[in-house]
Amino acid sequence: MLSKRNPQLNKNGELIHLLSIEGLPRAVVSHILDTASTFLSVNDREVKKVPLLRGKSLFNLFFENSTRTRTTFEIAAKRLSADVINLDIAKSSASKGESLLDTIANLSAMQADMFVVRHSESGAPYLIAQHCAPHVHVVNAGDGRHAHPTQGLLDMYTIRHFKKDFTQLSVAIVGDIVHSRVARSDIHALTTLGVPDIRAVGPKTLVPGDLAQMGVRVCHNMEEGIRGADVIIMLRLQNERMSGGMLPSAGEYFKSYGLTPEKLALAKPDCIVMHPGPINRGVEIDSAVADGSHSVILPQVTFGIAVRMAVMSIIAGNEA
Template sequence: MSDIQLDDAGRLRHLITTEGLSADLITQILDTAESFVPEIGAPAKKVPLLRGRTVFNLFFENSTRTRTTFELAAKRLSADVINMDVATSSRTKGEDDLDTLFTLQAMGADVFVIRHPENGAAARFAAHAGPGVAIINAGDGSHAHPTQALLDVFTIRRHRPDFDNLSVAIVGDIAHSRVAHSTIHALKTLGTTDIRLVGPTAFLPENPATLGVTATTDITAGLADADIVMGLRIQRERIAGDVLGDIADYHRDFGLTEANLAHAKPDALIMHPGPINRGVEITPEVAYSKQSLILEQVRNGIGIRMAVMALIAGQPAAAEHARTS
């Protein structure tokens, strides 16, 4: 995958997954994002790094946070932005996804931000992208969601910068979550070794040891003295049949409730990639508590996505901007 993602100089060419990205490259992305994230209450920064470039948001799945923050990010970089409505495109007439890519490339696209329900779709688009055309994976199936993982570790770094000594618990539907897969890789690359996966057996990976993590169905043990607790929604669109049973039981046993979070550290920080399902994997009291970083994650997503697009399509100006900001 690194052969697809990086150019001959080791710089970002596409962003498909966090797997294989070096700690130095992840840190460069995080540091670049710092230059784009304004202080709360300060006006948004707009820079000309992508002036004259065209970004297509090509979403084959629904999205609120990811699509909107990518659009804002591209506009704040001064790019021209086209949001494709796939539901009303020629795909409904039988056009192949790659033909859609080729058609939009012919219109002068420079960057495609792509969300797709199939694992590996982003890599397939990248393999067929024209010279100078970049693909950014906004989520493919249950495989990867790299910008979400990057904004997660960016948010963590702002509050708990010592990744080597972090204890992170990820709770919920890990098996079907592209966010969990990408965030685990990013955390491990930055030095975190204590990563616990917590959920019912059907929601845990079959071989957690191969990921370098631990897994448990006991939320008491899983949250014990955790610094960061990340909740995940149930990925119903990727699950065949009903593997859950009673929602009330799931919420009691695995929900981020005040009772369950009592097992984490008193100052544990709460995260969630959204959308949240109230009364299922989290309560509103926890989601909007003082320890919650959920809305901060959303804000930071703009800066991270600006950084990724700038480093891919705005070189070398992006590096100079980050250095001098």
């Protein structure tokens, strides 16, 4: 049974936590995207609120700091009328030597309804989902190098919005694949949704060789990697990669793997360019591309709110 293998689903196969896109049935992913579509219209209304989570308490537990991602969850939750509690968790109990599971047990006892968790350790949201009270739902907002499922889902929403059909697409993911939880979540989602041609593009130090077994084509040459692509997903280059000796310099990287109008011309004429943000102009992407007509980077942000509203409202409606 699926529910035994996947802690995200209850015994009816319904989503109760969102921990990873890996292992989610295509129907569940599609249901999230369909629901997000209805919320997108809420965000266009004069009063951008629906009462779906009224009286629910959502805790933002960001063990790893990320103001931007926390903000998107906070907005999404408030538009669902939830009460949002932001915990500055790094300053808090952790510093008093309390264990992660004791912290979680305590917050559960405050009758929390949902934890949105970001953590530098891969798997932390799983541990929390396994140990929290049955009435609590967990959303993974990024764990180590493992997964960033709401980013993966908003990327899928974006692709579906602009391309409609997944089953004919070529998608290139470019950059620091090895350290990227976004890339991992995107690859799982694209595979689940039936994308036939997924390419991982970047230097050998940043693109793992074992991606082939995930059905991904590895390209160390940028021009080859994006040729004929319908979708290009650029990844953010972390500065620490360059100081860590894995890369020569930002300038060298940009020359080989930065997305310029010239390189973009190799892709399909109606190719869309995505990026999880924040972008490094002149490092992984040229300003002319970031601000150009192929870029859908800002629509990704807008869709991200609706996708997070969809995830939260779906899991809150299902019982463990």
